[in-house]
Amino acid sequence: MICPLCGFEYDETALDCHAACPMAQGCAIVCCPNCGYQSVDESKSALAKLLRRLLKPAPPSASRSKNNEPS
């Protein structure tokens, strides 16, 4: 994601802190490696996902994703 504060682009899935934090299980906070600005990872919020679906109905073409099985 792109840090809303400093504009640095980082991979929020590869944050070191998530490996180090004793409460990392389901930790929804992401922290910019450049400036330290913290925000909430929206993809970890069930409510936000639900709202997103309500606000923006899924695009008509379902053909783009064939298989969503993670690794």
Next chain:
Amino acid sequence: MTCHPEAPALDPEAPIVLVGNPNVGKSALFGALTGRYVEVSNFPGTTVEVSAGRAGDIPILDTPGVNSLYPRSDDERVTRNILLARPPRAVVQVADARNLRRSLLLTLQLAEFDLPFILDLNMADEARAQGITVDTARLAQVLGASIVETVATRKQGVDALRARLEVAQPIGYRIHYDGAIEAALARLAVLLPSEPAGARAVALMILAGDADMLARYGGKHTPALQQIVAETAAGYSQPLNYVIAQQRSRCVDCLLGQVAHTSRRGGAAWAEQFGRLAVHPLWGWPILAAVLFGMYMFVGRLGAGVMVNWMEGVLFKQWLLPVATRLAGYIPVPLVVEALVGPYGVISMALSYGIAIVMPIVLTFFFAFSILEDSGYLPRLAVMLDRPFKAMGLNGKAVLPMVLGLGCDTMATLTTRILETRKERVMVTLLLALGVPCSAQLGVLLGMVALLPPSAIAVWGAVVVVTMFVVGWLAARLLPGQRADFILELPPIRMPQLGNIVIKTVARLEWYLKEVLPLFVLGTFILLALDKTGALNLLEQWAAPLVVNGLGLPPQTTGAFIIGFLRRDYGAAGLFTLARSGALDAGQLVVSLVVITLFVPCIANVMVIAKEHGWKTTAWVVAFIFPFAFGVGVVLNLALHALGITFA
């Protein structure tokens, strides 16, 4: 097959390797080039192993998506090793044309491998649809590389790409790292085998601390190589891999600056004008003041005032609690009834504090904050706030992102790992725990203070600002060389989108409630247990000299301070409720909120400090913070009395 006269005899089996960030269309392009189907899906990480195919008689490899060739994951290691194992015929970087910055970060890493290269800006259709244009001719010129645009899913541009493959050349652009790193690279190069390609990349990886590379290429020089790395690392306060990544990232910014690319649909003229004024040395301040005033009205008046009045006064007091009390009456066990709706009950205390008092405040706070983020004003606010820090020689970078972000100390404590000596680490941890409130808690405290007269707000604000400056001052002394600007680019100002704001707000609110409600419930049980055993009474008597005489507060506040040990905002909610019921006057509320503000943010923070620094250090930190917080409160109380200030 040699169209390249000066090239050494080409291995006919040397493959073309497709490399790129996750989910950019590598597998789609692989399919277009080879006619072979591999799984394509709109899910990053679909390709987890390398698949091989052929375009005509040239072998082609599809690789897992990577964000970096300095491996942090197995996928990244796989891809990196392919580039080093057998020199490929050419590397095709598949890039998402919509996200040039992320792509170029990888491009500049690939440049260091010194392999024949083509940059493929894929998803050209989507980019166009979103109004994103890249001046590819100019980019090709500054990068010194061949660039094509494709729509892999519709095979557009694939023929042009195929034609370029024959004449691919290594990237011309070279990053020049700072003097110390370049010197180290030169020293490493002498000791490393001079591979035909990739020597610089290997040296950089070793410098960045890649043990694999050291084992593979170090040979008998391993100790000497390690020595060079250690000597170089000693010159920086941050780890070398971070330093290298940062310098590379700056080069990407510099490249982007030279290439016209509109990443968002043309902003309005007013927005551009406003964006400029917002960081103007003069006009920036009134704008900042207006924004803060707006937040104060929204969070303080609407959230902490109107909404809390309704939620607590009407919804809970008039409707929910009476119903809950009646229902609880059917439960035959008195203790359970009390645990639910008694003075220290889960519904009457934990939920009513959490839902009726804290939630409206954080809801409005997060909403206001999401507007700042989505409109692009937030980085400008940081630029403005950073100026007084800079002017005073303080380190704003160490403080501002934390105060502006969620500022969870738990995480901040972990980032102190980059500090070198143990003393520094403990100092910064202590300061963070003491001075920099997690902004959600700051929002709660702000909302409560906002109901007080302006002079009282000023007193509380001064305490927060002074601690922030002290943290900035110490950070400036402990973290030398960190005073560089931390804002990389200012996004354009735009009209915030309601949909984005609502989603951001909801995600944060969910996170917050999940985080706090369990602790609120726990705190309530602790108070109930203390109350039932008579310990609460004893504690109140025992704390009276401090709470009543020192701080000038009524004895009931002891309970609020006790739950404040678990989380500051819980304690604050207790104080706020006392004030609303008339048990605390404005002066007493200020004193007690100042004390709570200086508490350790939450119990989770204590646990992380313990994990990072051990229980002994934690005990010291805690033994410092609480007496300090109460000490400041006592001094403030005495000063207010001596000066006769009542905020009435």
